[in-house]
Amino acid sequence: MVQSRDAERTRSELLEVATEVFSEQGYSGARVDEIAERTRTTKRMIYYYFGGKEGLFLAVLEAAYRRIRELEQSLHAGDLEPVDAIRRIAELTFDHHVNHPDFIRLVSVENIHRGRHMEKVESLRELGAPAASVLDEVLARGRASGELRADVDAVDVHMMISAYCVFQVANSATFGFLFGRDMLAPEVRERHRRILGDIVVGWLTAR
Amino acid sequence: MVQSRDAERTRSELLEVATEVFSEQGYSGARVDEIAERTRTTKRMIYYYFGGKEGLFLAVLEAAYRRIRELEQSLHAGDLEPVDAIRRIAELTFDHHVNHPDFIRLVSVENIHRGRHMEKVESLRELGAPAASVLDEVLARGRASGELRADVDAVDVHMMISAYCVFQVANSATFGFLFGRDMLAPEVRERHRRILGDIVVGWLTAR
DNA sequence: TGGCTAATGTACGAAACGGTACATACATTG
DNA sequence: CAATGTATGTACCGTTTCGTACATTAGCCA
Numbered sequence A, B: 001m002v003q004s005r006d007a008e009r010t011r012s013e014l015l016e017v018a019t020e021v022f023s024e025q026g027y028s029g030a031r032v033d034e035i036a037e038r039t040r041t042t043k044r045m046i047y048y049y050f051g052g053k054e055g056l057f058l059a060v061l062e063a064a065y066r067r068i069r070e071l072e073q074s075l076h077a078g079d080l081e082p083v084d085a086i087r088r089i090a091e092l093t094f095d096h097h098v099n100h101p102d103f104i105r106l107v108s109v110e111n112i113h114r115g116r117h118m119e120k121v122e123s124l125r126e127l128g129a130p131a132a133s134v135l136d137e138v139l140a141r142g143r144a145s146g147e148l149r150a151d152v153d154a155v156d157v158h159m160m161i162s163a164y165c166v167f168q169v170a171n172s173a174t175f176g177f178l179f180g181r182d183m184l185a186p187e188v189r190e191r192h193r194r195i196l197g198d199i200v201v202g203w204l205t206a207r
Numbered sequence C: 001t002g003g004c005t006a007a008t009g010t011a012c013g014a015a016a017c018g019g020t021a022c023a024t025a026c027a028t029t030g
Numbered sequence D: 001c002a003a004t005g006t007a008t009g010t011a012c013c014g015t016t017t018c019g020t021a022c023a024t025t026a027g028c029c030a
Helices: A008-027 A032-035 A043-050 A053-066 A067-076 A081-098 A099-113 A131-146 A155-170 A173-179 A186-205 B007-029 B034-036 B043-050 B053-068 B069-074 B082-099 B102-114 B128-143 B154-172 B172-179 B188-206
Strands: none
Touching: A008 A032, A008 A043, A008 A053, A008 A099, A008 B007, A008 B102, A032 A043, A032 A186, A043 A053, A053 A099, A053 B069, A067 A081, A067 A131, A067 B172, A081 A099, A081 A131, A081 A155, A081 A186, A099 A155, A099 B007, A099 B102, A099 B172, A131 A155, A155 A173, A155 A186, A155 B154, A155 B188, A173 B102, A173 B154, A186 B154, A186 B188, B007 B043, B007 B053, B007 B102, B007 B154, B034 B043, B034 B053, B034 B128, B043 B053, B053 B102, B069 B082, B069 B128, B082 B172, B082 B188, B102 B154, B128 B154, B154 B172, B154 B188
């Protein structure tokens, strides 16, 4: 297999495939040989670029988390009235989760290992802040105008939204099985999306 | 190690330890040797009683899911007014999840493997029904009395409650890390518990 | 009490798996 | 165009890990 050299392509291809394999099989279940086989390069390159299996997983985790920034950047909450902004944030978060199932599954994998890996990646330490501060700003405006209740904080709201969105993706297999419901079906998704908006807005506008 | 024989004890001890190890390390991460070492018996017994690693995992999964029945049995929703019953169900579900983190983690593990294992256990097929029917009954009463809205179905309500409760346990590592919040702290738990009740009741009583 | 079966223990094998030593080819640059 | 470092490929090693063949013991029942 003679092939023109392209360090960047090799690196990113490994990351891409590794994201898939780790999210499908978990950390221990993922096989270094399998990841390599699914790319156009060899196992040797995993050790060359990432130092080993764990280094590769760390890189995958970091790249995945970094992609969340897209989310905060894509919503210009400041342009909207507080109530509309809240619904918008909820719906955008929902869409983001649905569109990045691999990421959500990686988070599950990392939680099973009690966050042992992510603690080693310093750059992930303050990745939560943006999401919280966007919500915080909206809550402050709503509080000032009297449209939103004053006794909840941004992180609690974010948690509620995350919980609902993560569940859609992370637990679709078991929940779908136990209740005979296809969580991936478009019309089901659409209803869940609307319900989430209703719940959050209802909660925050109650007095 | 001479020891009086007790098939039942050996079996249940294996199940107990395996539950712990699988929920801590995931399916592939769990080591058959480690499970055996943590018991007073040997690896041989895993193959004698469960046929192998996968058989053991299936047994663990089944035993864990079966324990949920406790939940439906412990709440006598019929005794309560619809609104109170809803809050009660939410809080009891919350408590149950918090008190059985191993079970929640097992569900996560199973979801990573896309429910591949549980599909093999026929007895798990209709385990969701009780939870849905309890809610269904309460919703019907509330609908009749006009206290609860009529446009949501039991499974959607159950999903919302489950999502919130599962997240507390399953994602405490990553969420806690990203937002510098100890999800296990009693006062945090207590607030989340109250918030869940408020949200669900608010949602279902809105018109 | 002697025999029979369920239950348990020991020791080992084969394959899977993460990792590495070593050889080599490409491309950039002086 | 030679030289040098980056990038890649191959073949292999040592360990771990699931699983099993075989031996043995405990206790029940005739």
